Amino acid sequence: MRTQNISVFSRQTSRFIILPLSFMTIFLLYTQNAPMDDTIYSFDDLIFEPSCSCKTCIMGFMDDDWFVYRYNPTIPALLNRRNSLLHRDAYKWWRGLQPSRFRVNYTEVVDQLFSLFPDEEHYSDAGPDRCRTCAVVGNSGNLLGSHYGQLIDSHDLVIRINKGPTKGYEKDVGSKTTHRILYPESAVDLEDNTHLVLFPFKIRDMQWLISTFTTRHITRTYTRVKSSIKANENKVMILHPAFIKYVYEKWLQKNGKYPSTGFITVVFALHICDQVDVFGFGAKSDGTWHHYFDKSHTNFKGGPHKGDIENTTMYQLVHRNKISIYKGY
Template sequence: MTVHSCQSVVQKYLSHRDLCLGLKSWRNTAAQSELSLLHVFRKAYVSDIQENISRLKCKTCVVIGNGYSVINSSLGELINQHDVVIRINNGPVKGYEKDVGTKTTIRLFYPESAEFDPADEDPEALLVLMTFKKRDLEWLKQNLYDEKRNRNGFWKLPPLIWNVDPSRVRILNPYFMHVANMMLLQPTIKATPNAKKGTYPTTGLLAVTVALHFCDIVHLAGFGYPHANETQVPVHYFEKGSVRVMSDAPHSIDVERAILQKLSDLGALKFLKGYR
């Protein structure tokens, strides 16, 4: 299994419209209509991600979720073939190379999930902070400028010492959080009976939103939490915690599952391994 060349995909699905959200080469009116609200934001890209990414004529992205489903997938070689590889939070590479690959272009994280060792990361990777609160920016500044650390105000203590090259750090434009929450998540929650209210997007949904803006072809691997009755299946490929640890999490897992499945059905993205 290999990544389809951009040239062949563009020739097969050549469109007269230059769309955002990974649909630039897709002649699918249903997908275009479903995602038309995002068209007005087509110029709101994250700046300064990497010049070579923006210069690519056609970009293939893969977002690596932290789901247990990636174990024994043997997707590592395929993942490395993508132009852009996006990882989330503290999902490790070392020790899992066969299943998750070794290449990292972007790692999205927030202070509480900055448990990964930057020294183990791809030296070309950019570390992109998602800021949910003022304290997140203060934490970053204190680390980058070696100031006195203050870890109050976090739901989980972030690293006290976080040795990273400042030139590799970026801050995610809040625009992407707006899109993921207000244009994808909340409308779906309102339209879903008995959906969990008062929630916000997972890092995974935010990462998918970023990928759909940057790339012509978007693939996902390691997505999908275990279902409620699968209590013996770990949530993450690198931890043993079961789905019970998600019971108090402020996320609508079932709703996000439906969102990603719909995007797949519309042709906006593709799962490299069966979605749970």
């Protein structure tokens, strides 16, 4: 009887061991083929001290609960092979931003990207001896007549957004550009010393970037786009898709469908700079919203973005001495 009980117990024990192992095997096989991981980016238990040599540092005074809740320096801002695996929630959210007809193997696209462009960690040199000043230059008409050109050009990094030109506007917007933020629908030719920073709102944007430097066969996304642009392939960077989700969830509290390019750029600057000055955001003094280089009017509350929430959040950053905003009037 005792022998029989031992035999039954052994069979049951084996079954309970084999079943979890079987599920584990299936899980491992699945995750090996999926462009995802379960990494949790958190720094709740860490304490940060002022970490730069500027007069004020973004990472200084980390006793501000509002800022600490939103700002997570462990989130990768820029994509490379080593950090390209996406948490499954991030992957699902990001893929939800794009048309369902574009079913592409994300891992293969990443491999193609970094066979062409620099595969490295950027801006990982933060420390008490560094003071990296950054100007984020938007495209608001409030730049006209501002005479900010020299001030903008005095920054270490000058980050411009989409098509905002400098030629003919140097007195107000400056002439220096170290980084140009763009995506296929806003692409322009770049100077050889300018970093192209792709904000990939969809996987088709990554494919377009590859195509512009190789086959040049992609001429449409949801609209017609340039098949190629002039840019230095050794200065290409790609924003991490998880960073876009982080900005949406932490900074905008899931308001709107996804963040605007301008707002993502400001948060991006918070992660790579020690001091951030913002130009060319908001309305003109008369309340109108248009670009400094054309007269097309925009409604900052319309579309998929919550412009009013973004604007309020930016002024919270001003109030907390994390950024400075130059209104131009």
